[in-house]
Amino acid sequence: MKHASLQAPTSLQANDLSWGPKGQPDLLSNISFHAEPGRILGVIGPNGAGKSTLLRLLYRFHRPRSGQVSIDGQDLWQLSPRTAAQKIAAVLQEQPTDFALSVGEIVALGRTPHRRGFSQIGSRDKIIIDTALATLNLQGFAKRSFGTLSGGERQRVMVARALAQEPHVLILDEPTNHLDIRHQLEVLLLLRNLDMTIITSLHDLNLVGQYTDDVLVLADGRCLAFGPSDQVLTEQLVDRAFGITSRIERLMPSNQSHFTFHLEP
Numbered sequence: 452m453k454h455a456s457l458q459a460p461t462s463l464q465a466n467d468l469s470w471g472p473k474g475q476p477d478l479l480s481n482i483s484f485h486a487e488p489g490r491i492l493g494v495i496g497p498n499g500a501g502k503s504t505l506l507r508l509l510y511r512f513h514r515p516r517s518g519q520v521s522i523d524g525q526d527l528w529q530l531s532p533r534t535a536a537q538k539i540a541a542v543l544q545e546q547p548t549d550f551a552l553s554v555g556e557i558v559a560l561g562r563t564p565h566r567r568g569f570s571q572i573g574s575r576d577k578i579i580i581d582t583a584l585a586t587l588n589l590q591g592f593a594k595r596s597f598g599t600l601s602g603g604e605r606q607r608v609m610v611a612r613a614l615a616q617e618p619h620v621l622i623l624d625e626p627t628n629h630l631d632i633r634h635q636l637e638v639l640l641l642l643r644n645l646d647m648t649i650i651t652s653l654h655d656l657n658l659v660g661q662y663t664d665d666v667l668v669l670a671d672g673r674c675l676a677f678g679p680s681d682q683v684l685t686e687q688l689v690d691r692a693f694g695i696t697s698r699i700e701r702l703m704p705s706n707q708s709h710f711t712f713h714l715e716p
């Protein structure tokens with residue numbers, strides 16, 4: 452069952468995006484794709500392919516050098532920063548450095564775009580924060596200072612903060628980093644059950660096959676493929692993107708397809 456969301460699922464469209472640091476050549480060129488309401492889009496590709504850079508364009512950290520990101524047909528850069536923050540939340544690889552804040556205070560930061568000026572946290576905010584903590588099994592951590600948590604616990608706090616933001620679109624950069632296999636599966640299952648548009652970079656191609664609906668494959672700052680994961684994730688495509696030899700095997704009794712990977716001698 453999907454977790455209920457007050458937000459209408461939203462589509463995100465990227466049209467012919469290019470970006471590079473000021474005065475330098477493009478690091479990303481001519482990237483186009485769409486993320487559909489309620490679906491999970493996986494962004495994959497080798498180290499340095501441009502995954503994090505692309506995500507930075509989607510949560511309005513970088514402004515495209517050319518092309519456009521639009522949300523339900525509206526250019527992301529035509530929205531006020533506050534409106535954009537009400538629509539899009541991001542869970543990043545870099546975590547806050549304010550280690551003295553408590554877990555509850557960090558999750559409460561997710562409410563910032565919805566609050567007026569310096570208004571206090573209201574009763575609805577409190578319910579949303581508590582629900583986000585409970586969803587990530589963090590109730591017992593609310594008073595702990597962030598700096599005392601393990602890497603995996605911190606990662607879950609950052610997902611809880613993003614959920615407290617009640618975004619329409621959730622962007623995650625390697626959300627399973629630092630997580631043991633149980634917590635990886637829990638976070639991916641949670642994403643699967645959220646009624647939001649989700650765009651996430653992931654390295655584990657078997658998890659990509661299992662948990663995403665669509666996939667965008669990047670290599671060297673360009674789009675190699677985009678489409679439904681079960682059609683795009685072929686041996687040929689994976690071999691080309693990562694410079695390896697892969698094999699798809701069918702697991703029994705689950706009948707799931709599973710990649711194995713090899714380096715040619």
Ligand SMILES: Nc1ncnc2c1ncn2[C@@H]1O[C@H](COP(=O)(O)OP(=O)(O)OP(=O)(O)O)[C@@H](O)[C@H]1O
Nearest residue numbers: 472478496497498499500501502503504505652669
């Ligand atoms: N602001 C910047 N200035 C210069 N180079 C940059 C900048 N941002 C990213 N790069 C370079 O762009 C390339 C793509 O980086 P990016 O972090 O997007 O890759 P990635 O696919 O997320 O890699 P990984 O899987 O290793 O996390 C890298 O070579 C990186 O060094």
